[in-house]
């Protein structure tokens with residue numbers, strides 16, 4: 001039986017990075033049909049059809065799927081679930097919102113944040129903020145899972161799958177979307193950027209975060225933050241890296257004024273190269289840093305920005 | 309309106325989990341256990357709704373070993389009115405899966421008829437992030453995850469959610485299942501007199517059989533191992549040396 005990958009499409013826009021990474025994982029399980037549901041998602045369906053490893057794209061173009069609310073999305077997925085053994089989502093906030101709902105309606109467990117696939121019923125996932133790695137097998141007939149995108153490369157372009165339109169499933173949704181508060185930015189996405197510069201509580205204020213942003217812009221990097229920086233209002237919530245924020249694995253991660261709590265490390269310790277700038281030489285972040293610089297960030301960061 | 313708050317007993321967030329040498333799991337004996345941090349936030353939110361006159365009673369419920377009474381006492385000391393413990397296992401090493409927890413919670417919800425269930429978004433031990441979504445599906449109630457702000461307005465809940473690209477505002481019809489994100493509120497400290505008072509609050513003991521729910525797991529854990537360790541790094545003396553190393557040694561900058 002084949003695999004259903006639920007693409008992340010919000011307001012008609014494909015989140016290509018996370019979907020293409022989840023596709024790489026899904027393809028290890030069998031032939032992959034991709035569900036593309038949103039309002040005005042024809043272009044997104046075409047983009048999906050052009051990814052390698054896609055068998056066909058099922059396109060449900062309807063305003064009720066615009067922001068992928070869990071209730072209508074789950075009803076739609078349930079309508080085709082009997083054709084699939086595996087139902088796969090990227091482990092984004094949207095995917096993690098829908099997948100457990102689908103699993104419960106199918107009376108199966110959900111397998112969250114899969115980082116490796118050992119076989120059709122055996123999966124590897126992190127627990128305890130990534131301080132332990134669990135291998136599980138499931139006896140459930142259907143396997144519903146979310147894929148930790150940082151653990152897989154993107155599927156390549158060059159496919160030419162067919163796009164089929166799919167019938168909308170009526171759903172009296174009790175939840176209605178009102179608005180998004182999104183900060184527009186020209187910077188790369190946190191989860192797909194090769195370089196990330198993150199600031200923590202040590203940065204001290206929202207104004208001072210401009211130092212972090214200036215360094216990031218010189219490096220063509222995305223900007224991240226610790227929970228403490230977000231809680232204090234220095235940075236928006238979508239910059240949070242960690243156990244309960246975003247999971248990233250860039251080529252280069254620069255942690256500035258971040259102590260290195262377990263929950264922060266959980267989100268970034270698979271980065272290829274880690275740099276830490278901290279004035280406390282005993283900060284735990286130095287235990288995972290390839291290059292540690294004990295310095296005041298207010299000296300080191302501007303110096304670095306100027307030298308690049 | 310009653311509010312039901314499921315709370316889980318987990319390893320304290322400040323403790324670094326240690327994998328057992330036989331690869332069967334994480335060492336939980338003689339380790340500091342606490343209320344799951346997100347559940348503390350959920351309790352706090354429920355109590356604030358009661359203080360605001362929106363809720364009439366806050367019921368904390370947990371599924372786990374008998375010792376989980378301690379966790380429920382914490383919730384009671386914070387201000388929950390009463391508690392229910394569903395004693396589902398004798399072993400600290402057995403983790404009841406979200407699907408079974410959700411099924412039990414659906415039964416408790418049917419009995420207690422709350423207007424809202426507030427859970428944590430994620431248990432910091434299994435990191436599943438699933439129970440609230442599953443409960444909402446089983447009840448057919450509004451699903452409201454990752455809430456950073458909630459406001460009850462008659463039969464409607466106005467919610468701000470934390471999502472990958474920022475914040476999302478939604479409205480949800482009541483009754484609703486809500487999962488709490490980090491910035492929903494800052495939980496209060498428990499005062500000593502309240503700890504004493506909590507000892508006298510009702511704590512009902514139940515079993516899964518009382519609800520006719522089979523809690524046997526669907527997933528079988530084959531092994532639990534440590535993640536690969538990172539090779540030790542070095543300290544550099546200056547920004548110049550750092551940039552030089554990043555270019556010539558690590559080759560991540562050009």
Ligand SMILES: Cc1cc2nc3c(=O)[nH]c(=O)nc-3n(C[C@H](O)[C@H](O)[C@H](O)COP(=O)(O)OP(=O)(O)OC[C@H]3O[C@@H](n4cnc5c(N)ncnc54)[C@H](O)[C@@H]3O)c2cc1C
Nearest residue numbers: 200201202226227228242243244245257258259264279297
């Ligand atoms: C349930 C739960 C979930 C969590 N999830 C996350 C998560 O997803 N992500 C996350 O990041 N955290 C998370 N946390 C929080 C985590 O435990 C830490 O509290 C947090 O990561 C600390 O942030 P920080 O390192 O910025 O702050 P601090 O720990 O306060 O560290 C600040 C650092 O800045 C340094 N510093 C100060 N001034 C300067 C200066 N002038 N120059 C250089 N260095 C300086 C200090 O030496 C210190 O090391 C979570 C916690 C809980 C309980």
Ligand SMILES: Nc1ncnc2c1ncn2[C@@H]1O[C@H](COP(=O)(O)O)[C@@H](O)[C@H]1O
Nearest residue numbers: 314315371427428430431436437438439
């Ligand atoms: N054994 C349990 N007892 C009570 N509540 C639980 C239990 N397991 C999970 N929960 C609730 O479900 C939330 C999410 O947990 P999880 O889906 O396991 O990540 C937690 O924050 C709790 O509110």
